Amino acid sequence: MKPIGILGGTFDPIHLGHLRLAEDLAEALDIDEVRILPTGMPPHRTPALASSADRLAMASLAIAGNPRFVLDEHEIHKTEPCYMVDTLTALRAELGQEQPLVLFVGGDAFMGLDGWHEWQRLFDLAHLAIAHRPGFPPETWLDRIAPALMTQLLMRRSNDAREFADRPAGRIWLQAVTQMDISSSGIRSRLKAGRSIRYLVPEAVHHYIQHHHLYQ
Numbered sequence: 001m002k003p004i005g006i007l008g009g010t011f012d013p014i015h016l017g018h019l020r021l022a023e024d025l026a027e028a029l030d031i032d033e034v035r036i037l038p039t040g041m042p043p044h045r046t047p048a049l050a051s052s053a054d055r056l057a058m059a060s061l062a063i064a065g066n067p068r069f070v071l072d073e074h075e076i077h078k079t080e081p082c083y084m085v086d087t088l089t090a091l092r093a094e095l096g097q098e099q100p101l102v103l104f105v106g107g108d109a110f111m112g113l114d115g116w117h118e119w120q121r122l123f124d125l126a127h128l129a130i131a132h133r134p135g136f137p138p139e140t141w142l143d144r145i146a147p148a149l150m151t152q153l154l155m156r157r158s159n160d161a162r163e164f165a166d167r168p169a170g171r172i173w174l175q176a177v178t179q180m181d182i183s184s185s186g187i188r189s190r191l192k193a194g195r196s197i198r199y200l201v202p203e204a205v206h207h208y209i210q211h212h213h214l215y216q
């Protein structure tokens, strides 16, 4: 069964690094459906600057026209912290126990995975696909991630894409995606300083930010 990909994020705002990560991972794992999942309340950081409604609208504009990408509203309307184990449990209940799910994360998010709520349970619920991100190359993980997380990586890593379709959860995929040194925080800083963000976000998101005077 073809896996379904899930890219969670604060998306404050969504940018081309997010979209390219999702496109590269979907292609590598032969995935036809990627859920773009903006979080309502990130559990581990200060709340987003833009409202949930604005972040949802920008995510919707960003993915328009890509038949693979689907907006997932499981988290965005919540005002309490959104834990990924809870979201994946809800998705599993809806999609069935056999459906392969693949949680997409960038290298920076992976390095902190052992801080996520009940993180070891994530592997019972989904596969994990980790995308290289500028500034967080895999060569540096060895020194920087918790031993328990490294053990999971070594035990579960697979280079066989078929395993991600044949099993519902539990394997880890590493992918050298297109390297784009773009971050939402960098975009917010540029806007605050009155600088251009053109070509860092889709044009429609750029217009939305200008029209609604976001991040100024």
Ligand SMILES: Nc1ncnc2c1ncn2[C@@H]1O[C@H](COP(=O)(O)OP(=O)(O)OP(=O)(O)O)[C@@H](O)[C@H]1O
Residues within 6 Å of the ligand: 008, 009, 010, 011, 012, 017, 018, 021, 104, 105, 106, 107, 108, 109, 110, 131, 132, 133, 134, 180, 181, 182, 183, 184, 185, 186
């Ligand atoms: N340029 C990028 N390349 C690869 N992965 C990325 C990139 N930007 C974000 N990601 C990944 O996308 C997911 C959602 O990221 P998030 O919404 O926090 O964006 P961000 O740019 O990291 O935001 P901020 O700068 O506010 O921390 C995370 O798994 C993150 O690792």
Ligand SMILES: O=C(O)c1ccc[n+]([C@@H]2O[C@H](COP(=O)([O-])O)[C@@H](O)[C@H]2O)c1
Residues within 6 Å of the ligand: 007, 008, 009, 010, 011, 037, 039, 042, 043, 044, 045, 082, 083, 084, 085, 109, 115, 116, 117
């Ligand atoms: O479940 C958790 O405890 C948890 C802790 C940190 C991050 N997450 C999720 O990871 C995704 C990326 O987070 P962020 O901060 O990089 O936008 C987003 O969907 C968050 O809700 C989840």
